[in-house]
Amino acid sequence: xxxxxxxxxxxxxxxxxxxxxxxxxxxxxxxxxxxxxxxxxxxxxxxxxxxxxxxxxxxxxxxxxxxxxxxxxxxxxxxxxxxxxxxxxxxxxxxxxxxxxxxxxxxxxxxxxxxxxxxxxxxxxxxxxxxxxxxxxxxxxxxxxxxxxxxxxxxxxxxxxxxxxxxxxxxxxxxxxxxxxxxxxxxxxxxxxxxxxxxxxxxxxxxxxxxxxxxxxxxxxxxxxxxxxxxxxxxxxxxxxxxxxxxxxxxxxxxxxxxxxxxxxxxxxxxxxxxxxxxxxxxxxxxxxxxxxxxxxxxxxxxxxxxxxxxxxxxxxxxxxxxxxxxxxxxxxxxxxxxxxxxxxxxxxxxxxxxxxxxxxxxxxxxxxxxxxxxxxxxxxx
Amino acid sequence: xxxxxxxxxxxxxxxxxxxxxxxxxxxxxxxxxxxxxxxxxxxxxxxxxxxxxxxxxxxxxxxxxxxxxxxxxxxxxxxxxxxxxxxxxxxxxxxxxxxxxxxxxxxxxxxxxxxxxxxxxxxxxxxxxxxxxxxxxxxxxxxxxxxxxxxxxxxxxxxxxxxxxxxxxxxxxxxxxxxxxxxxxxxxxxxxxxxxxxxxxxxxxxxxxxxxxxxxxxxxxxxxxxxxxxxxxxxxxxxxxxxxxxxxxxxxxxxxxxxxxxxxxxxxxxxxxxxxxxxxxxxxxxxxxxxxxxxxxxxxxxxxxxxxxxxxxxxxxxxxxxxxxxxxxxxxxxxxxxxxxxxxxxxxxxxxxxxxxxxxxxxxxxxxxxxxxxxxxxxxxxxxxxxxx
Numbered sequence: 001x002x003x004x005x006x007x008x009x010x011x012x013x014x015x016x017x018x019x020x021x022x023x024x025x026x027x028x029x030x031x032x033x034x035x036x037x038x039x040x041x042x043x044x045x046x047x048x049x050x051x052x053x054x055x056x057x058x059x060x061x062x063x064x065x066x067x068x069x070x071x072x073x074x075x076x077x078x079x080x081x082x083x084x085x086x087x088x089x090x091x092x093x094x095x096x097x098x099x100x101x102x103x104x105x106x107x108x109x110x111x112x113x114x115x116x117x118x119x120x121x122x123x124x125x126x127x128x129x130x131x132x133x134x135x136x137x138x139x140x141x142x143x144x145x146x147x148x149x150x151x152x153x154x155x156x157x158x159x160x161x162x163x164x165x166x167x168x169x170x171x172x173x174x175x176x177x178x179x180x181x182x183x184x185x186x187x188x189x190x191x192x193x194x195x196x197x198x199x200x201x202x203x204x205x206x207x208x209x210x211x212x213x214x215x216x217x218x219x220x221x222x223x224x225x226x227x228x229x230x231x232x233x234x235x236x237x238x239x240x241x242x243x244x245x246x247x248x249x250x251x252x253x254x255x256x257x258x259x260x261x262x263x264x265x266x267x268x269x270x271x272x273x274x275x276x277x278x279x280x281x282x283x284x285x286x287x288x289x290x291x292x293x294x295x296x297x298x299x300x301x302x303x304x305x306x307x308x309x310x311x312x313x314x315x316x317x318x319x320x321x322x323x324x325x326x327x328x329x330x331x332x333x334x335x336x337x338x339x340x341x342x343x344x345x346x347x348x349x350x351x352x353x354x355x356x357x358x359x360x361x362x363x364x365x366x367x368x369x370x371x372x373x374x375x376x377x378x379x380x381x382x
Numbered sequence: 383x384x385x386x387x388x389x390x391x392x393x394x395x396x397x398x399x400x401x402x403x404x405x406x407x408x409x410x411x412x413x414x415x416x417x418x419x420x421x422x423x424x425x426x427x428x429x430x431x432x433x434x435x436x437x438x439x440x441x442x443x444x445x446x447x448x449x450x451x452x453x454x455x456x457x458x459x460x461x462x463x464x465x466x467x468x469x470x471x472x473x474x475x476x477x478x479x480x481x482x483x484x485x486x487x488x489x490x491x492x493x494x495x496x497x498x499x500x501x502x503x504x505x506x507x508x509x510x511x512x513x514x515x516x517x518x519x520x521x522x523x524x525x526x527x528x529x530x531x532x533x534x535x536x537x538x539x540x541x542x543x544x545x546x547x548x549x550x551x552x553x554x555x556x557x558x559x560x561x562x563x564x565x566x567x568x569x570x571x572x573x574x575x576x577x578x579x580x581x582x583x584x585x586x587x588x589x590x591x592x593x594x595x596x597x598x599x600x601x602x603x604x605x606x607x608x609x610x611x612x613x614x615x616x617x618x619x620x621x622x623x624x625x626x627x628x629x630x631x632x633x634x635x636x637x638x639x640x641x642x643x644x645x646x647x648x649x650x651x652x653x654x655x656x657x658x659x660x661x662x663x664x665x666x667x668x669x670x671x672x673x674x675x676x677x678x679x680x681x682x683x684x685x686x687x688x689x690x691x692x693x694x695x696x697x698x699x700x701x702x703x704x705x706x707x708x709x710x711x712x713x714x715x716x717x718x719x720x721x722x723x724x725x726x727x728x729x730x731x732x733x734x735x736x737x738x739x740x741x742x743x744x745x746x747x748x749x750x751x752x753x754x755x756x757x758x759x760x761x762x763x764x765x766x767x768x769x770x771x
Contacts, residue, residue, distance in 0.1 A: 014665075017658060020654045020657050020661070021658070023650075023651075023654045024651055024654045024658075027647055027650050027651035030647055031644065031647050031648065031651070034643065034644070060484070060551070060582060061482055061483045061484050061550075061582070062485070063482060063483050064482070090449075096446055099632070155444060156450070157442050157443075157444045157446070157450045157451060157452075158450045198585065198588075231583065235485075244493070245494055246718065256417075256421070256715075260417075260644060263410050263413070263414065264410065267651075267655075268651065271403050271407055271651075271658070274400055274403040275658055278400065278662055330639075330643055333639055334640070337632060337635060337636040
């Protein structure tokens with residue numbers, strides 16, 4: 001492009017200002033990506049939920065147990081492919097700060113239901129043979145530097161006994177990006193043998209795998225009807241509806257994050273817009289000269305716009321790189337408090353798009369001003 | 383000799399557009415910073431105020447919360463006679479409680495929230511003395527009646543005075559609304575412990591926790607020593623206030639980590655904004671500054687003058703930011719506590735201390751943003767600056 005040298009020369013006329021403006025852009029994008037990533041972490045459960053899975057909990061409350069006999073009755077319902085059942089173990093590993101979810105699982109169907117959580121075949125076989133066996137998610141295993149074969153004591157007060165000991169037989173990975181790799185699985189049989197009498201032969205909740213996701217409404221209704229008017233009524237929802245119920249309880253936290261994000265964006269738009277305006281104003285006479293020697297109004301607008309868009313792009317790119325480097329660090333600080341923070345490609349693209357829009361918008365006003373100005377007036381002013 | 387202050391005030395006014403930009407940048411940063419801190423503080427205050435120094439909470443040894451605890455009826459009988467517990471007209475002031483989570487729809491979204499449904503003993507108001515009945519009356523023992531916290535009434539549907547609601551296998555009538563002074567209890571529903579156990583088919587011989595009113599705050603040690611030494615018992619005795627403070631740690635940590643990081647990034651952005659404003663102020667006034675120095679004002683005076691200008695801008699920004707978030711004070715919002723999975727309403731709490739921190743934060747940004755331009759102003763050679771157009 002023949003004007004690129006002119007644009008470059010204009011860009012570098014005030015180096016400090018250039019650096020600061022690019023810096024503001026970079027900071028805005030770091031914030032934008034960070035907030036977007038946190039927001040998605042809050043609602044991760046709904047994003048990764050399987051469309052062909054139902055969650056069955058007790059109608060009277062989340063923590064209420066149901067008899068294990070529900071399992072076979074649910075299996076008998078047409079359209080159900082597999083059923084697994086879980087308990088919330090709620091134990092403490094070394095210190096309360098080391099929180100991660102521990103699930104009692106049903107080894108028979110776990111893998112048919114949770115298809116995206118993959119355990120290597122040999123590790124899974126060892127787990128089945130080992131009554132005190134346990135499988136940990138890759139994230140939790142890495143967090144505590146566990147290796148296969150480690151003995152892991154977990155204290156619980158919920159089910160009797162002080163410390164339960166487990167052998168780490170395997171580590172699972174999630175095939176779906178963003179999947180939960182923080183769980184710790186232990187065997188229902190071992191749990192049932194050692195639990196308090198009131199907890200024996202129960203399940204905390206069931207997860208149902210369907211033959212087809214289209215059947216979800218019908219099967220959910222059939223399950224709830226099966227147990228209606230029994231002592232243990234159920235509430236069946238799709239996995240995403242179940243997760244959404246949790247997310248909605250966070251309530252205004254999400255709104256808060258969005259509000260902050262918009263405040264920040266508005267502020268930064270103002271800052272960069274003002275800088276652009278100043279730099280155009282300073283050069284009024286120069287632009288007038290350009291017009292006087294025959295450049296059209298459009299060409300002048302193009303120069304101003306090109307300058308602001310270049311600044312936006314460089315700043316945006318820098319910000320996204322920074323975010324890419326910083327987010328894993330912050331994610332580490334939030335381990336156990338939030339699901340992992342994941343920076344997706346679509347988010348990066350969106351961020352760059354935002355930078356472009358802000359850049360164009362902030363160059364447009366002073367650019368149009370420069371396009372319309374009358375050469376005579378502008379030259380006289382200088 | 384110092385440059386008169388009025389010079390700075392006038393120059394701020396003369397370049398009001400770029401001043402406004404810097405002010406808004408700093409105000410936004412301070413606003414977010416104070417809002418985050420007040421949110422964390424409000425959450426913590428809500429839980430901490432739930433506890434009273436006069437009360438002790440007795441749970442199963444090692445339990446991390448009431449939800450994972452259990453105390454048997456036999457243990458309750460032993461605890462009753464322990465020293466250090468205050469006594470009322472009808473015996474020791476203690477309430478063995480059954481705590482569970484009932485799904486009740488949120489008014490805002492219509493989806494279920496996990497509401498704490500607490501079975502208490504009828505004398506609970508003598509133990510938790512901050513709890514007052516606002517409307518209606520206390521439930522009567524043996525009847526399917528409940529009293530509802532004022533935040534619970536405002537947050538969940540079907541909990542107005544006089545209405546009935548199905549919880550567990552029973553239907554309950556709301557006979558009273560209580561005010562627990564902005565504590566976590568305000569988000570709860572209370573009923574008769576025996577009936578609650580019946581409605582949820584739970585053994586009536588097991589409570590989750592026992593709360594006792596101490597004869598004096600100092601009696602805790604005596605009670606703890608007696609109970610933990612008793613071989614028939616396996617319990618932890620915690621001052622109620624400490625128990626609730628601990629329940630708030632995870633959420634508070636989350637809010638402060640997130641908020642701290644956001645405020646840090648925003649602060650860098652705001653410093654950039656301030657730098658930009660002050661640099662252009664210096665650039666535009668090159669001749670002015672040079673004239674002043676030619677008149678005999680020293681370099682230090684110029685630095686101080688520009689710094690004062692930056693501080694003025696940041697002070698206004700800080701003040702505006704604080705003012706902007708002030709209406710949040712007392713605003714009630716609800717979220718789920720990670721540690722108990724129960725839904726909890728709490729209010730933003732903006733204290734004078736927080737506002738002070740916000741203003742200091744703003745001034746710090748002013749110094750960072752004003753110092754380099756001020757130094758540049760003072761070090762430019764007078765002769766070249768005067769010659770400039």
